[in-house]
Protein backbone atom coordinates (compact mmCIF):
# COMPACT_ATOMS: atom_id res chain seq x y z
CA UNK A 1 0.00 0.00 0.00
CA UNK A 2 1.37 3.44 -0.84
CA UNK A 3 1.86 5.84 2.04
CA UNK A 4 0.16 9.01 0.94
CA UNK A 5 1.17 12.62 1.32
CA UNK A 6 -0.89 13.20 4.43
CA UNK A 7 -0.21 16.90 4.31
CA UNK A 8 -3.26 16.86 2.03
CA UNK A 9 -5.30 16.14 5.15
CA UNK A 10 -4.37 19.62 6.32
CA UNK A 11 -5.47 21.39 3.15
CA UNK A 12 -8.84 23.00 3.59
CA UNK A 13 -11.49 21.87 1.13
CA UNK A 14 -11.52 24.41 -1.66
CA UNK A 15 -15.17 24.90 -1.11
CA UNK A 16 -15.49 28.65 -1.76
CA UNK A 17 -16.68 28.68 -5.38
CA UNK A 18 -18.36 25.27 -5.04
CA UNK A 19 -20.31 26.53 -2.03
CA UNK A 20 -21.26 29.73 -3.87
CA UNK A 21 -22.52 27.63 -6.80
CA UNK A 22 -24.43 25.34 -4.44
CA UNK A 23 -26.19 28.20 -2.66
CA UNK A 24 -27.09 29.86 -5.98
CA UNK A 25 -28.50 26.57 -7.28
CA UNK A 26 -30.64 26.06 -4.18
CA UNK A 27 -31.95 29.61 -4.53
CA UNK A 28 -32.76 29.09 -8.21
CA UNK A 29 -34.66 25.89 -7.45
CA UNK A 30 -36.65 27.53 -4.69
CA UNK A 31 -37.31 30.73 -6.68
CA UNK A 32 -37.61 29.75 -10.34
CA UNK A 33 -39.24 33.11 -11.09
CA UNK A 34 -36.12 34.96 -9.91
CA UNK A 35 -33.49 32.66 -11.43
CA UNK A 36 -33.16 34.70 -14.62
CA UNK A 37 -32.63 37.80 -12.54
CA UNK A 38 -29.34 36.78 -10.91
CA UNK A 39 -26.29 38.97 -11.54
CA UNK A 40 -22.89 37.43 -10.87
CA UNK A 41 -20.17 39.77 -9.61
CA UNK A 42 -18.31 37.08 -7.77
CA UNK A 43 -16.03 35.03 -9.93
CA UNK A 44 -12.55 36.34 -10.70
CA UNK A 45 -12.71 35.49 -14.37
CA UNK A 46 -12.60 37.96 -17.22
CA UNK A 47 -15.37 38.30 -19.81
CA UNK A 48 -13.93 40.47 -22.60
CA UNK A 49 -12.66 38.47 -25.60
CA UNK A 50 -9.02 38.30 -26.74
CA UNK A 51 -7.68 41.41 -28.42
CA UNK A 52 -7.46 41.74 -32.20
CA UNK A 53 -3.68 41.57 -32.39
CA UNK A 54 -3.51 38.52 -30.10
CA UNK A 55 -6.04 36.69 -32.28
CA UNK A 56 -4.17 37.62 -35.47
CA UNK A 57 -0.91 36.33 -34.00
CA UNK A 58 -2.62 33.09 -33.00
CA UNK A 59 -3.95 32.57 -36.54
CA UNK A 60 -0.57 33.28 -38.09
CA UNK A 61 1.20 30.90 -35.73
CA UNK A 62 -1.32 28.15 -36.44
CA UNK A 63 -0.67 28.59 -40.16
CA UNK A 64 3.07 28.27 -39.53
CA UNK A 65 2.44 24.91 -37.92
CA UNK A 66 0.84 23.61 -41.14
CA UNK A 67 4.05 23.58 -43.16
CA UNK A 68 7.24 21.63 -42.52
CA UNK A 69 9.33 24.74 -43.30
CA UNK A 70 7.81 26.76 -40.48
CA UNK A 71 6.61 24.02 -38.13
CA UNK A 72 7.87 24.23 -34.53
CA UNK A 73 8.04 21.36 -32.06
CA UNK A 74 9.60 21.56 -28.62
CA UNK A 75 10.71 25.10 -27.90
CA UNK A 76 13.60 26.47 -25.85
CA UNK A 77 13.36 25.50 -22.17
CA UNK A 78 12.96 29.03 -20.80
CA UNK A 79 10.61 30.11 -23.59
CA UNK A 80 11.33 31.64 -27.00
CA UNK A 81 13.69 34.58 -27.01
CA UNK A 82 11.18 36.67 -28.99
CA UNK A 83 8.67 36.60 -26.16
CA UNK A 84 11.20 36.92 -23.33
CA UNK A 85 12.47 40.02 -25.10
CA UNK A 86 8.91 41.32 -25.49
CA UNK A 87 8.36 40.91 -21.73
CA UNK A 88 11.69 42.61 -21.00
CA UNK A 89 10.76 45.51 -23.33
CA UNK A 90 7.41 45.82 -21.59
CA UNK A 91 9.21 46.16 -18.26
CA UNK A 92 11.47 48.77 -19.84
CA UNK A 93 8.48 50.85 -20.95
CA UNK A 94 7.42 50.80 -17.29
CA UNK A 95 10.91 52.02 -16.30
CA UNK A 96 12.06 48.70 -14.84
CA UNK A 97 15.04 46.82 -16.15
CA UNK A 98 14.69 43.02 -16.26
CA UNK A 99 17.20 40.88 -18.15
CA UNK A 100 15.41 38.70 -20.73
CA UNK A 101 17.62 35.82 -19.60
CA UNK A 102 16.11 36.01 -16.11
CA UNK A 103 12.60 35.48 -17.52
CA UNK A 104 11.00 32.01 -17.61
CA UNK A 105 7.90 31.56 -19.75
CA UNK A 106 5.15 29.40 -18.30
CA UNK A 107 1.48 28.51 -18.52
CA UNK A 108 0.17 30.19 -15.40
CA UNK A 109 1.03 32.22 -12.36
CA UNK A 110 -1.02 29.72 -10.38
CA UNK A 111 1.26 26.84 -11.34
CA UNK A 112 4.41 28.93 -10.92
CA UNK A 113 3.51 30.35 -7.49
CA UNK A 114 2.58 26.80 -6.49
CA UNK A 115 5.59 25.02 -8.00
CA UNK A 116 8.16 27.48 -6.64
CA UNK A 117 7.65 25.95 -3.17
CA UNK A 118 9.74 22.96 -4.39
CA UNK A 119 12.88 25.09 -4.32
CA UNK A 120 12.63 25.69 -0.59
CA UNK A 121 13.25 23.28 2.29
CA UNK A 122 10.53 22.32 4.73
CA UNK A 123 11.84 24.20 7.75
CA UNK A 124 11.56 27.74 6.39
CA UNK A 125 9.56 30.42 8.16
CA UNK A 126 6.98 31.44 5.57
CA UNK A 127 4.97 34.64 5.78
CA UNK A 128 1.66 34.88 3.98
CA UNK A 129 -0.76 37.80 4.13
CA UNK A 130 -4.33 37.16 5.27
CA UNK A 131 -6.58 37.76 3.38
CA UNK A 132 -5.00 36.66 0.09
CA UNK A 133 -5.24 34.44 -3.00
CA UNK A 134 -5.53 30.95 -1.41
CA UNK A 135 -2.91 29.24 -3.61
CA UNK A 136 0.08 30.29 -1.46
CA UNK A 137 -1.41 28.76 1.68
CA UNK A 138 -2.64 25.57 0.03
CA UNK A 139 0.58 24.78 -1.85
CA UNK A 140 2.76 25.28 1.24
CA UNK A 141 0.36 23.16 3.26
CA UNK A 142 0.57 20.37 0.65
CA UNK A 143 4.34 20.54 1.14
CA UNK A 144 4.03 20.27 4.92
CA UNK A 145 5.42 23.74 5.46
CA UNK A 146 4.52 25.98 8.39
CA UNK A 147 2.93 29.32 7.61
CA UNK A 148 2.89 32.46 9.70
CA UNK A 149 0.09 34.83 8.77
CA UNK A 150 0.39 38.58 8.49
CA UNK A 151 -2.86 40.36 9.18
CA UNK A 152 -4.30 42.61 6.53
CA UNK A 153 -6.81 44.82 8.30
CA UNK A 154 -8.51 48.16 7.93
CA UNK A 155 -5.86 49.59 10.33
CA UNK A 156 -3.02 48.85 7.89
CA UNK A 157 -5.14 49.44 4.76
CA UNK A 158 -4.84 45.68 4.08
CA UNK A 159 -1.11 46.15 3.42
CA UNK A 160 0.84 44.24 6.08
CA UNK A 161 4.32 45.63 6.73
CA UNK A 162 7.45 43.86 8.00
CA UNK A 163 7.69 43.09 11.70
CA UNK A 164 11.33 43.03 12.78
CA UNK A 165 10.56 40.65 15.63
CA UNK A 166 9.65 37.93 13.08
CA UNK A 167 12.57 36.32 11.26
CA UNK A 168 11.05 35.11 8.01
CA UNK A 169 12.78 33.22 5.21
CA UNK A 170 10.10 33.43 2.54
CA UNK A 171 7.54 36.20 2.11
CA UNK A 172 4.56 36.18 -0.23
CA UNK A 173 3.33 39.57 -1.41
CA UNK A 174 0.46 40.12 -3.84
CA UNK A 175 0.13 43.70 -5.09
CA UNK A 176 -2.34 44.87 -6.31
CA UNK A 177 -3.91 42.36 -3.96
CA UNK A 178 -6.51 39.74 -4.66
CA UNK A 179 -9.01 40.04 -2.93
CA UNK A 180 -8.58 43.48 -1.31
CA UNK A 181 -7.41 45.50 -4.31
CA UNK A 182 -4.88 47.23 -2.04
CA UNK A 183 -1.58 48.20 -3.69
CA UNK A 184 1.78 48.85 -1.97
CA UNK A 185 3.52 52.13 -2.70
CA UNK A 186 7.23 52.32 -3.40
CA UNK A 187 8.25 53.21 0.19
CA UNK A 188 6.29 50.24 1.50
CA UNK A 189 7.86 47.85 -1.01
CA UNK A 190 11.26 49.31 -0.15
CA UNK A 191 10.61 48.46 3.51
CA UNK A 192 9.95 44.87 2.44
CA UNK A 193 13.07 44.73 0.27
CA UNK A 194 15.17 46.18 3.12
CA UNK A 195 13.70 43.62 5.51
CA UNK A 196 14.37 40.75 3.08
CA UNK A 197 17.96 41.84 2.45
CA UNK A 198 18.62 42.25 6.18
CA UNK A 199 17.17 38.81 6.95
CA UNK A 200 18.43 37.04 3.79
CA UNK A 201 14.80 36.29 2.99
CA UNK A 202 13.22 35.78 -0.43
CA UNK A 203 10.13 37.73 -1.50
CA UNK A 204 7.74 35.95 -3.85
CA UNK A 205 5.97 38.85 -5.54
CA UNK A 206 2.73 38.13 -7.37
CA UNK A 207 2.18 40.91 -9.92
CA UNK A 208 -0.78 39.30 -11.71
CA UNK A 209 -2.70 42.60 -11.55
CA UNK A 210 0.15 44.99 -12.41
CA UNK A 211 -1.60 46.19 -15.58
CA UNK A 212 -4.50 47.48 -13.45
CA UNK A 213 -2.27 49.94 -11.57
CA UNK A 214 -3.56 53.33 -12.69
CA UNK A 215 -1.77 55.68 -10.30
CA UNK A 216 1.56 56.34 -12.02
CA UNK A 217 3.58 56.71 -8.80
CA UNK A 218 2.66 53.18 -7.65
CA UNK A 219 5.13 50.40 -8.52
CA UNK A 220 3.98 47.65 -10.90
CA UNK A 221 6.98 45.51 -10.15
CA UNK A 222 9.05 44.74 -7.07
CA UNK A 223 12.09 45.49 -9.25
CA UNK A 224 11.12 49.16 -9.21
CA UNK A 225 12.84 49.03 -5.81
CA UNK A 226 16.61 49.02 -5.78
CA UNK A 227 18.10 45.84 -4.37
CA UNK A 228 15.04 43.73 -5.18
CA UNK A 229 16.97 41.56 -7.63
CA UNK A 230 19.00 40.28 -4.70
CA UNK A 231 15.89 39.16 -2.78
CA UNK A 232 12.82 38.79 -5.01
CA UNK A 233 11.19 36.51 -7.54
CA UNK A 234 8.32 38.04 -9.52
CA UNK A 235 5.33 36.35 -11.15
CA UNK A 236 3.39 37.89 -14.02
CA UNK A 237 0.41 36.61 -15.98
CA UNK A 238 -1.64 37.56 -19.02
CA UNK A 239 -4.77 36.04 -17.48
CA UNK A 240 -6.30 39.28 -16.22
CA UNK A 241 -4.20 41.67 -18.35
CA UNK A 242 -5.14 40.20 -21.71
CA UNK A 243 -8.03 37.85 -21.02
CA UNK A 244 -5.77 34.79 -21.22
CA UNK A 245 -7.49 32.84 -18.41
CA UNK A 246 -8.35 30.16 -20.97
CA UNK A 247 -5.42 30.77 -23.32
CA UNK A 248 -2.70 30.44 -20.60
CA UNK A 249 0.49 32.49 -20.52
CA UNK A 250 2.62 33.62 -17.61
CA UNK A 251 6.21 34.42 -16.80
CA UNK A 252 8.41 34.24 -13.74
CA UNK A 253 11.48 36.39 -13.19
CA UNK A 254 14.23 34.66 -11.22
CA UNK A 255 17.26 37.00 -11.15
CA UNK A 256 20.69 35.40 -11.30
CA UNK A 257 21.63 37.47 -8.25
CA UNK A 258 19.55 35.13 -6.06
CA UNK A 259 22.37 32.97 -4.73
CA UNK A 260 22.35 31.51 -1.21
CA UNK A 261 24.69 29.38 0.85
CA UNK A 262 23.83 25.69 1.14
CA UNK A 263 24.39 23.59 4.27
CA UNK A 264 27.71 22.25 2.93
CA UNK A 265 28.97 25.82 2.54
CA UNK A 266 28.57 25.89 -1.25
CA UNK A 267 26.46 28.26 -3.33
CA UNK A 268 23.02 27.54 -4.75
CA UNK A 269 21.36 29.69 -7.39
CA UNK A 270 17.57 29.92 -7.40
CA UNK A 271 17.75 30.79 -11.11
CA UNK A 272 19.60 27.55 -11.87
CA UNK A 273 17.30 25.54 -9.63
CA UNK A 274 14.15 26.93 -11.28
CA UNK A 275 15.66 26.24 -14.69
CA UNK A 276 16.38 22.64 -13.64
CA UNK A 277 12.90 22.25 -12.14
CA UNK A 278 11.09 23.65 -15.17
CA UNK A 279 13.17 21.80 -17.76
CA UNK A 280 12.60 18.55 -15.85
CA UNK A 281 8.88 18.85 -15.11
CA UNK A 282 7.52 21.25 -17.74
CA UNK A 283 7.87 21.20 -21.51
CA UNK A 284 6.88 24.71 -22.37
CA UNK A 285 4.02 27.01 -23.25
CA UNK A 286 2.63 26.27 -26.74
CA UNK A 287 4.43 28.08 -29.57
CA UNK A 288 1.23 29.66 -30.84
CA UNK A 289 0.48 31.09 -27.39
CA UNK A 290 3.99 32.51 -27.08
CA UNK A 291 3.46 34.24 -30.45
CA UNK A 292 0.16 35.72 -29.21
CA UNK A 293 1.85 36.87 -25.99
CA UNK A 294 4.64 38.51 -27.98
CA UNK A 295 1.98 40.69 -29.64
CA UNK A 296 0.19 41.40 -26.38
CA UNK A 297 3.39 42.82 -24.86
CA UNK A 298 3.97 45.13 -27.85
CA UNK A 299 2.93 48.77 -27.50
CA UNK A 300 -0.03 48.30 -29.83
CA UNK A 301 -1.09 45.03 -28.17
CA UNK A 302 -0.98 46.54 -24.70
CA UNK A 303 -3.03 49.51 -25.89
CA UNK A 304 -5.77 47.09 -26.88
CA UNK A 305 -5.55 45.38 -23.48
CA UNK A 306 -5.86 48.75 -21.78
CA UNK A 307 -9.15 49.32 -23.59
CA UNK A 308 -10.54 46.16 -22.00
CA UNK A 309 -9.06 47.10 -18.63
CA UNK A 310 -10.67 50.56 -18.91
CA UNK A 311 -13.96 48.83 -19.61
CA UNK A 312 -13.62 46.86 -16.37
CA UNK A 313 -12.43 49.88 -14.42
CA UNK A 314 -15.58 51.77 -15.39
CA UNK A 315 -17.48 48.98 -13.58
CA UNK A 316 -15.18 49.38 -10.60
CA UNK A 317 -15.95 53.09 -10.59
CA UNK A 318 -19.72 52.43 -10.56
CA UNK A 319 -19.37 49.95 -7.68
CA UNK A 320 -17.12 52.32 -5.71
CA UNK A 321 -19.50 55.23 -6.26
CA UNK A 322 -22.42 53.24 -4.89
CA UNK A 323 -20.48 52.11 -1.81
CA UNK A 324 -19.26 55.64 -1.14
CA UNK A 325 -22.81 56.96 -1.39
CA UNK A 326 -23.97 54.34 1.11
CA UNK A 327 -21.14 55.20 3.50
CA UNK A 328 -19.70 51.68 3.28
CA UNK A 329 -15.91 51.57 3.65
CA UNK A 330 -13.96 49.71 0.99
CA UNK A 331 -10.55 49.26 -0.63
CA UNK A 332 -9.63 48.58 -4.26
CA UNK A 333 -11.32 49.53 -7.48
CA UNK A 334 -8.68 52.07 -8.48
CA UNK A 335 -5.57 49.97 -9.14
CA UNK A 336 -7.38 46.66 -9.17
CA UNK A 337 -10.48 45.04 -10.66
CA UNK A 338 -11.60 44.04 -7.16
CA UNK A 339 -13.56 45.96 -4.59
CA UNK A 340 -13.40 44.79 -0.99
CA UNK A 341 -15.91 46.20 1.43
CA UNK A 342 -16.94 45.86 5.01
CA UNK A 343 -20.23 43.98 5.38
CA UNK A 344 -22.91 46.43 6.57
CA UNK A 345 -24.78 45.95 9.84
CA UNK A 346 -22.01 43.78 11.35
CA UNK A 347 -22.96 40.91 9.08
CA UNK A 348 -20.55 38.07 8.45
CA UNK A 349 -19.57 37.49 4.85
CA UNK A 350 -21.68 34.36 4.22
CA UNK A 351 -24.63 36.06 5.88
CA UNK A 352 -24.27 39.00 3.49
CA UNK A 353 -23.90 36.57 0.60
CA UNK A 354 -27.30 35.03 1.41
CA UNK A 355 -28.85 38.43 2.08
CA UNK A 356 -27.78 39.83 -1.30
CA UNK A 357 -28.85 36.69 -3.14
CA UNK A 358 -32.28 36.67 -1.53
CA UNK A 359 -33.03 40.37 -1.66
CA UNK A 360 -31.44 41.64 -4.84
CA UNK A 361 -30.21 38.45 -6.61
CA UNK A 362 -26.62 39.70 -6.71
CA UNK A 363 -23.83 37.16 -6.23
CA UNK A 364 -20.48 38.21 -4.78
CA UNK A 365 -17.63 36.46 -3.01
CA UNK A 366 -17.59 36.13 0.79
CA UNK A 367 -14.35 37.44 2.28
CA UNK A 368 -14.11 34.43 4.59
CA UNK A 369 -12.90 32.45 1.57
CA UNK A 370 -9.61 34.40 1.57
CA UNK A 371 -8.62 34.08 5.22
CA UNK A 372 -9.86 34.76 8.74
CA UNK A 373 -9.44 38.51 8.31
CA UNK A 374 -12.02 38.35 5.53
CA UNK A 375 -14.79 37.16 7.84
CA UNK A 376 -16.64 40.48 7.78
CA UNK A 377 -15.74 41.54 4.25
CA UNK A 378 -17.06 40.96 0.77
CA UNK A 379 -15.46 41.03 -2.67
CA UNK A 380 -17.14 42.32 -5.82
CA UNK A 381 -15.42 42.11 -9.19
CA UNK A 382 -15.54 44.49 -12.10
CA UNK A 383 -15.34 41.71 -14.69
CA UNK A 384 -19.05 41.89 -15.58
CA UNK A 385 -20.74 43.94 -18.29
CA UNK A 386 -21.54 47.63 -17.80
CA UNK A 387 -25.27 46.89 -17.99
CA UNK A 388 -25.26 44.12 -15.36
CA UNK A 389 -22.90 45.98 -13.05
CA UNK A 390 -25.02 49.14 -13.15
CA UNK A 391 -28.19 47.13 -12.60
CA UNK A 392 -26.61 45.28 -9.64
CA UNK A 393 -25.54 48.55 -8.06
CA UNK A 394 -28.96 50.13 -8.56
CA UNK A 395 -30.45 47.20 -6.68
CA UNK A 396 -27.75 47.46 -4.00
CA UNK A 397 -28.49 51.16 -3.61
CA UNK A 398 -31.99 50.25 -2.43
CA UNK A 399 -30.64 48.23 0.51
CA UNK A 400 -29.25 49.12 3.94
Ligand SMILES: *Cc1c(COP(=O)(O)O)cnc(C)c1O
Nearest residue numbers: 108109110133178208237239250
Ligand atom coordinates in the same frame (compact mmCIF):
# COMPACT_ATOMS: atom_id res chain seq x y z
C1 LIG B 1 -5.79 35.25 -11.28
C2 LIG B 1 -4.56 35.27 -10.45
C3 LIG B 1 -3.36 34.74 -10.93
C4 LIG B 1 -3.26 34.23 -12.33
O1 LIG B 1 -3.15 32.89 -12.39
P1 LIG B 1 -2.98 32.20 -13.84
O2 LIG B 1 -2.61 30.81 -13.46
O3 LIG B 1 -1.89 32.91 -14.54
O4 LIG B 1 -4.30 32.29 -14.54
C5 LIG B 1 -2.24 34.79 -10.13
N1 LIG B 1 -2.27 35.36 -8.92
C6 LIG B 1 -3.40 35.91 -8.44
C7 LIG B 1 -3.37 36.58 -7.12
C8 LIG B 1 -4.58 35.87 -9.18
O5 LIG B 1 -5.69 36.39 -8.69
